[in-house]
Amino acid sequence: MTVILNQSFTGISIGAVLLLIALGLTLTFGQMGVINMAHGEFIMAGAYTTYVLQKSISSAGVSLLVALPVAFLVAGAMGALLEWLLIRRLYTRPLDTLLVTWGVSLMLQQLARDVFGAPNVQTAAPDVLTGNISLGGGVTFASSRLFILGLALLSVLALTLILKLTPLGRRIRAVVQNRDLAEVSGIATGRVDRVTFFIGSGLAGVAGVALTLVGPIGPTMGTNYIVDAFLVVVVGGIGQLKGSVITAFALGVLQSVLEYSTTVSVAKVIVLVAIVAFLQWRPQGLYTLRTRSLA
Amino acid sequence: MSGLSISRRGLLAGISAIGASATLSACGAKTGSDTSSGSAATADTSGDTVKVGLLNSLSGTMAISEVTVHNSLLLAIKEINAAGGVLGKKLKPISQDGASDWPTFAEKAEALITDDKVVATFGCWTSASRKAVKPVFERYKSLLFYPVQYEGLEQSPYIFYIGATTNQQIVPALDYLKKQGLTKLYLVGSDYVFPRTANKIIKAYAKANGMEVVGEDYAPLGSTEFGTIVNKVKDSGADAVFNTLNGDSNVAFFKEYKSSGLTAKSMPVLSVSIAEEEVKSIGTQYLEDQLTAWNYYETTPGAANTKFVAAYQAAYGKDKPTSDPMEAAYISVYLWKEMVEKAGSFDVAKVKAASDGIELDAPEGKVTVDGVTQHVYKTARIGKVGSDGLITEVWNSGKPIKPDPYLKGYSWASGLS
Numbered sequence: 001m002t003v004i005l006n007q008s009f010t011g012i013s014i015g016a017v018l019l020l021i022a023l024g025l026t027l028t029f030g031q032m033g034v035i036n037m038a039h040g041e042f043i044m045a046g047a048y049t050t051y052v053l054q055k056s057i058s059s060a061g062v063s064l065l066v067a068l069p070v071a072f073l074v075a076g077a078m079g080a081l082l083e084w085l086l087i088r089r090l091y092t093r094p095l096d097t098l099l100v101t102w103g104v105s106l107m108l109q110q111l112a113r114d115v116f117g118a119p120n121v122q123t124a125a126p127d128v129l130t131g132n133i134s135l136g137g138g139v140t141f142a143s144s145r146l147f148i149l150g151l152a153l154l155s156v157l158a159l160t161l162i163l164k165l166t167p168l169g170r171r172i173r174a175v176v177q178n179r180d181l182a183e184v185s186g187i188a189t190g191r192v193d194r195v196t197f198f199i200g201s202g203l204a205g206v207a208g209v210a211l212t213l214v215g216p217i218g219p220t221m222g223t224n225y226i227v228d229a230f231l232v233v234v235v236g237g238i239g240q241l242k243g244s245v246i247t248a249f250a251l252g253v254l255q256s257v258l259e260y261s262t263t264v265s266v267a268k269v270i271v272l273v274a275i276v277a278f279l280q281w282r283p284q285g286l287y288t289l290r291t292r293s294l295a
Numbered sequence: 296m297s298g299l300s301i302s303r304r305g306l307l308a309g310i311s312a313i314g315a316s317a318t319l320s321a322c323g324a325k326t327g328s329d330t331s332s333g334s335a336a337t338a339d340t341s342g343d344t345v346k347v348g349l350l351n352s353l354s355g356t357m358a359i360s361e362v363t364v365h366n367s368l369l370l371a372i373k374e375i376n377a378a379g380g381v382l383g384k385k386l387k388p389i390s391q392d393g394a395s396d397w398p399t400f401a402e403k404a405e406a407l408i409t410d411d412k413v414v415a416t417f418g419c420w421t422s423a424s425r426k427a428v429k430p431v432f433e434r435y436k437s438l439l440f441y442p443v444q445y446e447g448l449e450q451s452p453y454i455f456y457i458g459a460t461t462n463q464q465i466v467p468a469l470d471y472l473k474k475q476g477l478t479k480l481y482l483v484g485s486d487y488v489f490p491r492t493a494n495k496i497i498k499a500y501a502k503a504n505g506m507e508v509v510g511e512d513y514a515p516l517g518s519t520e521f522g523t524i525v526n527k528v529k530d531s532g533a534d535a536v537f538n539t540l541n542g543d544s545n546v547a548f549f550k551e552y553k554s555s556g557l558t559a560k561s562m563p564v565l566s567v568s569i570a571e572e573e574v575k576s577i578g579t580q581y582l583e584d585q586l587t588a589w590n591y592y593e594t595t596p597g598a599a600n601t602k603f604v605a606a607y608q609a610a611y612g613k614d615k616p617t618s619d620p621m622e623a624a625y626i627s628v629y630l631w632k633e634m635v636e637k638a639g640s641f642d643v644a645k646v647k648a649a650s651d652g653i654e655l656d657a658p659e660g661k662v663t664v665d666g667v668t669q670h671v672y673k674t675a676r677i678g679k680v681g682s683d684g685l686i687t688e689v690w691n692s693g694k695p696i697k698p699d700p701y702l703k704g705y706s707w708a709s710g711l712s
Contacts, residue, residue, distance in 0.1 A: 003530055010522035118354030119362055120543050122576055125550070130580065132554050138529075142554035145522070215519030215547035218356070224519065259523040264514050265486065 002138045007260050008253060013145035015252025016152040017214065020207035021225050022232035022244045023155055027200035028079075029230070030239035031176045032193065034087055035098040039229070040222020041108035042201045045078055046071035046208020047217040048116060054123045061126035064209070068151075071205035079201020083194050091193075105222075112219040120218030129213060144213040151210055155203060156245055162199070163241070172196050176239060235275055237285030247286060338437070339412035340641045344380075344387045347372065347628075348407035350418035350428070350439075355395025356517040356542040360620065361420045363572045364442055365390065367621040368417050370610050371628035381632045382641070389413060395542070397427035404428040408435045414641045415440065415631055417624060421516075421541060422446060422489040429454065438643055440631060442624035444567060444589070446492035447700040448711065453643075455650070456670045457627040458620060459590050461496055462699040467675035468537075468565055468588035469500050471690055477534040477563065478506040483524060483548070484539035486513035493539050493567070496702070496711060503707030509533045514540065519547040525555045528562070538566040545569055549581040559584035565677075570618030571686060579684040589619035590673040591659035592686045600658035616684065619659075626657045630664060630671075661695060670698030 021043060028036050050067040057063040082104060090097045129147055132140040163169035174182040175192045183189050211221065232251060236243025251271065258267035279285075339346065349368050351361040372386045380386060389411045391403035400419065407413045408431070415438045419425045422445050432439045432453040439454045447461035472480070482497060484490025494511060501508050510531045512524045525548070528536055540548055545566070552564065565586040571593050574582050593604060593616050603625060607617050630653055635641055638649035651666020663672040672695035678686035702708035 003526070006526045006529070007523065010526055013522060014520060113354060119358035120356065120546075122543075122546055122578065124578060124580075130550075130553060132556050134556065140556045142522075142551070144550070144554055211519075214550065216359075216543040218543075220355070221519075224517070256523045260527060263512060264518070264524070 003260075005135075005139045007256055009141050009145070011253030011256035012249055013142070013149055013252070014256055015249035016145070016149040017207070017210065017225070018228055018232050018252055019152045019245060019248035020148070020155060020210055021204065021229040022236075022248055023152075023159060023241075024200040024203035024207070025229050025233045026236070026239065026241055026244045027159075027196055027203070030233050030244075031172065032091075032196060033094050034091070034197075035094065035101065036082075036087075036200075037098060037102040037226065038082060038105040038108060039101075039201070039204050040224075040226040041105045041112075042075040042078055042204035043208040043211065043222040043225065044108070044112060044217070044219065045075045046205030047212050047221060048112060048208075049074050049205065050209045050212045051116070051121055051123050051217055059126075060124045061128065063123075064126055064129075067209045068206060071209045072202040073205075075205025075208065076198040076202030079204075080194050080198040082201075083197035087197070088190065088193060109219040116219075118219070120216040120221075122216050123212045125213050148210045148213065151206065155206060156241070159199070159203070160241060168192075168195060231275055235278060235285055237287035240285065240287035243285055243287035337412060338414040338641060338643075340384070340414060342384075344385045345641060346387045346389050346411050346413045348404075348411065348413035348416035348418070349388050349390045350393055350400065350403055350407065350416055351390075352395040352420065352424075353390070353392040356544075357393075357395040357420055359543050359576055360541075360568075360570075360573060361393075361395075361418075363615075363618060363621050364418065364420065364624045366611055367607060367617070367625040368628060370607055371625045373610075374606065375628065375632055381635050382639070393419070393424055397421075397423045400424040401427045401431055404431045404439075405435075408432075408437045413437070415646075417442070417627055417631075419443070420620065421487065422492075423487045425454070426488060436643055438631075438646065440624075440627040442627050443620045446489045446496070447702065448492060450668055450700055452647070452669070454669065455627070455630070455664070456668075456698070456700070457623045457630065459673055459675070460670055460698050460700045461493070462702060462704065463590065463673045463675050463696045464567060464588050465493055465496060466500065466702075466705070467692055467696075468567065468586075468677060469497065469504070469506070471586075471588075471677045472535055472537075472565060473504060473506060479509050479532065479534045480506060481509055481528045481531050481533035481536045482511040482539070483528065483536055484513050485516045485518075485541045485544055487516055487541075489541065490539035494537075496708065497537060499707050499711055500705075514544055514548075516542060516544065518544050521548045521551040524548075525551045525557070528552075529555055529557060533562060535562060536564040538564050539568065540566075541568045543576075545573060546577050549577055549585075553581050559586075570620065571616035571684065572618050572621070574680055574686065575616055575684050579680070579682060582680045583682055585680050586689075587678045587680065587686055589676055589678065589686075591619040591622040592676065592678050592688060593617045594678075594685055594687050595659055595676070597658065597660060599656050603658040617658075622658050626655055626659075626662065629655055629657075630662075634664075663695065665698050668698050668700055670700060672697055 028034050049071040053067045054063040086100050129144040132142045134140045171187050171192045175189050232247045236247035255271050258270050351365040352358050372388050376385045393400040417440045419441055420443050429451050442457050444459040444464045482494045498508050567588050604617050633653045634646045634650045638645040650664050653664040655662050660674050674695050675692040676688050677690040679689050
C-alpha cells in the first residue's frame with residue numbers, strides 16, 4: 001500500500017511537470033498549429049529568471065514567489081516577440097515554423113551559454129520546500145513536488161477561466177475554430193495570436209521556475225522535456241486542455257509504475273510503444289475539437 | 296484550419312529529424328581517415344615552446360566537474376613555465392571543448408594531435424569520452440594523461456591513468472562499508488560504461504564477501520527525474536546506496552533523496568564521483584554526512600597539499616575548493632614533466648620507457664608511476680561531507696596501493712574482464 005501511494009504520488013508529480021510544460025504548448029501548438037521548438041528555451045528562460053532573482057534577493061522563499069510572475073512576463077515577452085518577428089509570417093506554412101523555431105531554440109541556447117556560462121547552475125530551494133509531508137506508515141509526499149502540483153493545477157484553472165469566461169478567451173476560441181469567420185466578425189486575429197503566444201510562452205516560463213526545484217538549470221534543460229510535452233498534446237487531442245491534463249497525469253503515472261517494475265529505459269520504451277499503439281487506434285487523440293471550419 | 300490537420304505529421308517529421316540527427320552524431324565519431332592509420336603523431340618540438348593539449352568538457356552536463364580539472368591543468372602549466380619549462384621549452388596550452396559529447400571528444404583529440412601537433416594531451420572525465428578518444432591516441436601514437444578514477448579493466452599503451460583504478464577506490468570503499476556492517480547495497484548509476492562496469496565489479500565483490508545487492512538502477516546521463524528510483528531505494532530495505540551517478544544528475548538525485556526523508560543516518564550514500572566542487576554546487580544541505588571514496592581531499596594533510604590549495608585559490612578565488620580529479624590533473628602534468636626530463640626527450644616511446652618508477656611528492660601523498668600498467672600507486676581514502684562543504688577523511692589505506700586494473704589479485708574478479 002505504501003508503495004502504491006508513494007508511486008502514485010511520484011507519477012502524479014511527474015505528470016504535474018509535464019502538464020505545466022504542455023499547457024503552453026496546448027495553446028501555441030494545439031490551438032494555433034505552430035510547432036514551436038523554442039518552447040523548451042522559454043522554460044529555460046523561466047529557470048534562469050529564478051536564478052537571477054535568487055542572486056539579487058537573498059531569501060529563497062521570497063525570490064521563488066517573485067520569480068513566478070516575473071518568469072511569466074519574461075518568457076511571455078520572448079514568445080510574443082518571436083511571434084511578431086517570425087511566426088506571424090508563417091501561419092500558412094506550419095511545417096516551416098518547426099525549422100524556424102528550432103533555429104531560434106539553438107540561438108537561445110547559445111545566448112544562455114554566453115550570458116550565464118556553460119556549466120549548469122543551481123538555485124537553493126526555500127527550507128519549507130526541501131522536506132516532506134509524512135502521512136505515517138512510510139508514506140511521504142515531497143513538499144517541492146506538492147508545490148509543483150499546486151502550481152500546475154492553478155495554471156490549469158487560470159487558463160480555463162481565461163478561455164471560458166473572458167472576452168479574450170472568447171476571441172481566442174473563435175480564432176481557433178474559424179479564423180476567417182472570426183476575422184470578418186471584427187476580431188483582430190493578429191492581436192489575438194500575439195496574446196495567445198504571450199500566455200502560452202509565459203506558462204513555459206512558470207514551468208521553468210518549477211523545474212528549478214527538481215534539478216539543475218542549464219542551456220539545454222528545455223530539450224529534456226520538449227518531446228514529452230509534444231506527446232502529451234498530441235495524445236490528449238490537439239488543442240484540448242482537458243485532454244492534456246488527463247494525458248499528462250496518465251503518462252506520468254504509467255511511466256513511474258513501469259519504472260518501478262522495470263528500469264528507466266525499459267519504461268520509456270514501453271510508454272512510447274503504448275503511445276504509438278494509442279495513436280493508431282485514435283489518431284485524433286483523446287479529445288477532438290468540433291469545429292465548423294471546413295478543413 | 297488546415298494547419299491543424301498537417302501539424303501532427305509535421306511534428307512527427309520534426310521529431311524524427313531531430314532523432315535522426317542525434318543518432319547520426321552519436322555514431323558519427325570519426326573512425327579515422329584511411330590515410331593516417333598507423334602513422335605516428337608528428338609532435339612539433341622545434342621551437343622555444345611546445346604545445347600541450349587540454350581536452351575537457353567546458354560546456355554541457357559534465358562541465359560542472361571538468362572545468363575545475365581544466366583550471367588545475369592550467370595552474371600546473373603556469374607553475375612549470377615559471378620554473379623554466381620542460382627541457383628548456385615553455386609549455387603552450389591548447390584548450391579544446393569536448394562539450395560533454397563523446398564524438399566531439401574524438402574529433403577534438405584528432406584536431407589537437409594533427410592540427411596543433413601537441414606533445415601530449417591532458418583531460419577527459421567520463422569513461423565514455425575516454426573510450427571515444429582511445430583509438431585516436433593509439434592510431435597517432437600520442438599520449439593522453441587521464442585524471443579521473445575509472446572502472447578499470449583497461450590498459451592502453453598510449454594512456455597514463457593518473458586517477459584511481461577499481462582496487463584503489465571501489466574495492467576499498469566496499470571493504471569500508473562491510474566493516475561498518477552495511478552489507479545490503481542499492482546501486483544507483485548513470486547509464487553508461489563506468490557505472491555499469493563498476494556495478495558488475497561490485498556485484499562480484501558482494502557475492503564473494505557476504506554482501507547483498509538488493510537493487511540496481513540506471514538513469515540516463517543528464518536525467519533529472521529520480522522520484523521512482525528514490526522510492527525503489529526507500530522500499531528496498533538496503534543499508535546503504537552505492538552511487539555512481541555522474542554530472543549534475545546528482546543534483547536532482549540528492550534533492551529527491553532528501554525530500555523523500557532519507558538521510559545519511561538512515562541510509563548513507565557512498566559516492567565515487569562527487570568531490571568538493573560538486574558538493575558545493577549540489578548544495579551542502581543535501582549532502583551533509585554522506586560518504587565519498589577518493590584518493591585526495593582538500594583537507595588531506597601535508598606541505599605539498601597546503602601549497603597546492605594556496606596556489607589554486609590564489610589563481611581562481613578564495614572560495615574555490617580543490618578535489619581529487621583536480622589534484623590528479625595537476626600532478627599529471629608534473630609526472631609527464633618528470634618522465635620527459637628522465638627520457639631527455641619529448642619522444643613518446645622514450646617518455647613511456649622512462650615512466651616506470653617516476654615518483655612525486657604529491658598533494659595526496661607519495662605517488663609512483665607503474666610503468667607496466669601505466670597507472671599510479673595511490674592511497675585510498677574514505678571521506679565524510681562536513682557542514683562547511685569540505686570532506687574529511689574517516690579512513691585511509693595507510694600506504695599507496697599498487698594499481699591492479701584487471702583485478703588480477705582478487706579471486707572473485709576472475710571472469711570479469
